[in-house]
Amino acid sequence: MSVFDPARAHPAPGATCARSAREHGHALPILHEIRHALERLLASGEETRIDLQSMPFGPGDLERLTAVLGQGEVQARVEALGPTLIQETAIPGVWLVDYRSLEDQRLSYQIEIATLPEILRPRPEDLAESLAALDARLSESGLDAAAPNASPSSS
Amino acid sequence: MSGSMEFLLWTKGPLFNIALAIFAIGLMARLVEIFMLGRAPNYAEPRAHEWPAGLRTMLTRTVADPGTFQRAPFNVVVGWVWHLGFLTALLFFVPHVELIQGVLGFAWPALPNPVVDFATAITLLALIATLVHRLTHPVKRHISTIEDYLVWAVVFMVVLTGYLAYHRLVEPYPLALGMHILCAEILLIILPFTKLTHIFTTFIARWYNGAAFGRKGVQS
Amino acid sequence: MRKRPDKTLGESLRDHGLSRRGFLKLCATTASLMALPPSLAPAIAAALEQARRPSVIWLSFQECTGCTESLTRSHAPTLEDLIFDFISLDYHHTLQAASGEAAEAARFQAMEENKGQYLVIVDGSIPGPDANPGFSTVAGHSNYDILMETVEHAAAVIAVGTCAAFGGLPQARPNPTGAMSVMDLVRDKPVINVPGCPPIPMVITGVVAHYLVFGRLPELDAYHRPLAFYGQSIHDRCYRRPFYDKGLFAERFDDEGARQGWCLYRLGCKGPTTYNACATMKWNDGTSWPIEAGHPCLGCSEPKFWDAGGFYEPVSVPLTLGPTTLLGAGAAGGVIGGGLAAMARKQVKQDAATRQPVTVDELEQKL
Structure with missing residues (x-):
């Protein structure tokens, strides 16, 4: 099963109702917004986040939006304060980011228009500590003690 | 504590009752008085029936004759436009139909909102045009009284506040709706005591004239 | 704790x-x-x-x-x-x-x-x-x-x-x-x-x-x-708003309009006068909200919502006035009008009875 499963992620109440198939017209403006955001990303590298939970969607609107965006190649899962599910859409640079709680309830559902979603990148502070972290793990493993010549040449 | 919601509930509740009571009492008093006063009995033998002539005049005086149109095309066209627009908004806007249903116990189908919206916008423009015309036309200006301007202002405010409320151009909405209801109530209150009574007396008067002429066998 | x-x-x-x-x-x-x-x-x-x-x-x-x-x-x-x-x-x-x-x-x-x-x-x-x-x-x-x-x-x-x-x-x-x-x-x-x-x-x-x-x-x-x-009204954020603008209304809870999910204004929706976040944040973990479930908004986040008219009466309907009150007021007006007319007639008759003709000469003498 994919990490991102729209059917599970959206237990839309009207999904089983035959009438819910009608168009409420709220997906289109968001798609236009995504289009403008993509133009900005291509022109200046400016990233955009759209909070889908602040949209007055009618039954089926969200499904219609995600159906148009489609599914891309990348799926990712971040485990920090509960899972975060990331799905690339069929449009490169447009990501669906589903923040979920420890109890697997949706906290926020956002579209990110960026080369890579923010939460997938290492935090700069973490990156700064990465060398120290590796050294610590290396010394912890005992591998460097077993091979005396393995010490860094720069020292 | 005062707020827009209290204002709206006041206009929808006590003030509406007062306004409609004044309107109903005032209007009925005026109409009954008019009917009961009647005219002096005419003992001459009628030359023709009253009813066909009366009804015909109700129609002929509603449609301006060519002479009148040539003399005052602005009055005829703009007058027609804003009267029709006003009636469309008054009688066929969904909330108004619901109001009529609530007050009278019966109502009729409404028109789609965009149609009413268009009629309202046209009415607003036409009303502004009438005021400009009244102020710039020397004769009209000379014969205009304070009552004319008062009636224009009240009618214009009713339409304007309704338009603002529908398009939600005033925040918060209960304030916008309350203002509209308040203006409509002022209109109801002054209606029986100003020239606005013509809403109810115009056709009566036209019939009366036509009937009187018809009885004498004269074309009106 | x-x-x-x-x-x-x-x-x-x-x-x-x-x-x-x-x-x-x-x-x-x-x-x-x-x-x-x-x-x-x-x-x-x-x-x-x-x-x-x-x-x-x-x-x-x-x-x-x-x-x-x-x-x-x-x-x-x-x-x-x-x-x-x-x-x-x-x-x-x-x-x-x-x-x-x-x-x-x-x-x-x-x-x-x-x-x-x-x-x-x-x-x-x-x-x-x-x-x-x-x-x-x-x-x-x-x-x-x-x-x-x-x-x-x-x-x-x-x-x-x-x-x-x-x-x-x-x-x-x-x-x-x-x-x-x-x-x-x-x-x-x-x-x-x-x-x-x-x-x-x-x-x-x-x-x-x-x-x-x-x-x-x-x-x-x-x-x-x-x-x-609470910055925007329910009505302004309602996904059924386009139906209001098109003039498509559910007239009853079981009619075709209700099934089509049309606007609930005529069924008493207080969305136009109510400010709340239901339309976007929704209820029960974002599942649905009253209007999506087919029920008009009661206006529960507004002052005096309990006294603000019937829950199933449209917003534009007056709170207390009905046909009987109007008929009563009309009848009262009729009586008053009748009285005024009667008085006027009496005055005319009285004037006729006590009429004293004046000639032009008499008037000129007065001047």
Whole structure:
């Protein structure tokens, strides 16, 4: 099963109702917004986040939006304060980011228009500590003690 | 504590009752008085029936004759436009139909909102045009009284506040709706005591004239 | 249950082993929770780092516990997060473990230790100072006394639910208990109203989160409601709004219009006059909300919603007037008109009877 499963992620109440198939017209403006955001990303590298939970969607609107965006190649899962599910859409640079709680309830559902979603990148502070972290793990493993010549040449 | 919601509930509740009571009492008093006063009995033998002539005049005086149109095309066209627009908004806007249903116990189908919206916008423009015309036309200006301007202002405010409320151009909405209801109530209150009574007396008067002429066998 | 609010939230979260990605996620979801644009997440991160957990005292007066029920269904942050990480909930009838004397002692201790700093959350209306205090008491003290005593050194008061915010159900006519809102009674402290019957759980926690994150009150409307949640009417955010604009209405609950999901205006929807976040935040973990379920909005987050006309009467229908009143007024008018006409006739007859003809010569003599 994919990490991102729209059917599970959206237990839309009207999904089983035959009438819910009608168009409420709220997906289109968001798609236009995504289009403008993509133009900005291509022109200046400016990233955009759209909070889908602040949209007055009618039954089926969200499904219609995600159906148009489609599914891309990348799926990712971040485990920090509960899972975060990331799905690339069929449009490169447009990501669906589903923040979920420890109890697997949706906290926020956002579209990110960026080369890579923010939460997938290492935090700069973490990156700064990465060398120290590796050294610590290396010394912890005992591998460097077993091979005396393995010490860094720069020292 | 005062707020827009209290204002709206006041206009929808006590003030509406007062306004409609004044309107109903005032209007009925005026109409009954008019009917009961009647005219002096005419003992001459009628030359023709009253009813066909009366009804015909109700129609002929509603449609301006060519002479009148040539003399005052602005009055005829703009007058027609804003009267029709006003009636469309008054009688066929969904909330108004619901109001009529609530007050009278019966109502009729409404028109789609965009149609009413268009009629309202046209009415607003036409009303502004009438005021400009009244102020710039020397004769009209000379014969205009304070009552004319008062009636224009009240009618214009009713339409304007309704338009603002529908398009939600005033925040918060209960304030916008309350203002509209308040203006409509002022209109109801002054209606029986100003020239606005013509809403109810115009056709009566036209019939009366036509009937009187018809009885004498004269074309009106 | 008690924790001193001595650490900043950033420190406290790191102590709990929260990673920087976790913190980023917290900020992104907090922005969403506070109905702020995602672009504000960095500002929230900076603020959260320095935030201190406020002590919160929750007072329940003339209420039905529906607001607490709503709060316990908040999923972002969960009630556990809220109680343990974000705030120090030092007094709450329903949720606290202590009871009796110990409970009241906890309240006094929190007030003493956090003088001028603590938040007071109130749900339920209060019998006013002139009303019989016996209508609602806690531990033998009147609601009014407890409120005034607790609020005296509070930083701010959050009135949760329509009863606390506007008087709500207890204040509905004829208001037998003399119920008043917090805003009516507390004049010298900032009061935030979070109305709704009940309010959306996320809105309750969102307002608390806003205070926690930014250390000040959110922007409020004329009714002291946070604009982030109450800034737009239900009608303006309703997904059925296009049907209103097209003039497509459900006329009955079982007609074709209702099945097609058309506008519920004619069935009494108070969406046009109601300001709340239901249309976007929705209920039950974002599942649905009343209008999506096919029921008109009752307008529960507005003052006097209980007395504001029938729930199934359209907004434009007057509150008390009906055909009989109008007929009565018309009949009265008829009688008055008849009287006036009769008087006028009498006058004419009288004038005719006492008529004294005057000739031109006589008139000229007078001049």
